Amino acid sequence: DADVTQTPRNRITKTGKRIMLECSQTKGHDRMYWYRQDPGLGLRLIYYSFDVKDINKGEISDGYSVSRQAQAKFSLSLESAIPNQTALYFCATSAPGFDNEQFFGPGTRLTVL
């Protein structure tokens, strides 16, 4: 079984709709992250969480919100989706440590029409 899972894997939605992307992990890591990937731009950090009570904005948090329901679950919400939020979204986890190696889920491909 995969250590980091994301649901859904693909989603098509319309402008203005609310959508939630979910991430679960069985690695026992405290730290979780949400990234978006756009062609030619690499990965950019949206939000990160060091534990259930610690949530922080990343470099591109506008238009997004998150919820850390448990150590193993970290959800990303788009309150009112817009077309330029069409992207591939990745969840990642890491354990505290000096090198910050991160483990990624398979991604969610989101299309906003």
Added chain:
Amino acid sequence: GNSVTQMEGPVTLSEEAFLTINCTYTATGYPSLFWYVQYPGEGLQLLLKATKADDKGSNKGFEATYRKETTSFHLEKGSVQVSDSAVYFCALSSGGSNYKLTFGKGTLLTVNP
């Protein structure tokens, strides 16, 4: 701030050719350096890492050496295979919080038989 610059692709090689993907970085302190690989339709996987100057990371025939004097971490493989076709990301982790991975934009490698 931290930044990663990697060779722009796409890179197209024939099987058994030599591969180099250049990566240079700007960072505060002493970063840890990573190469991640993304196979088609999948999430990112750690390929190799190095945590201090002159360290060599290696995995699956790929190598990269942490060169502090040239702030580089170039990825090399002596003989590529069709199965190496993927997107390769150079990344670093640095700074006081040491929580964030900064990614390059990715390099698409296609290996033809």
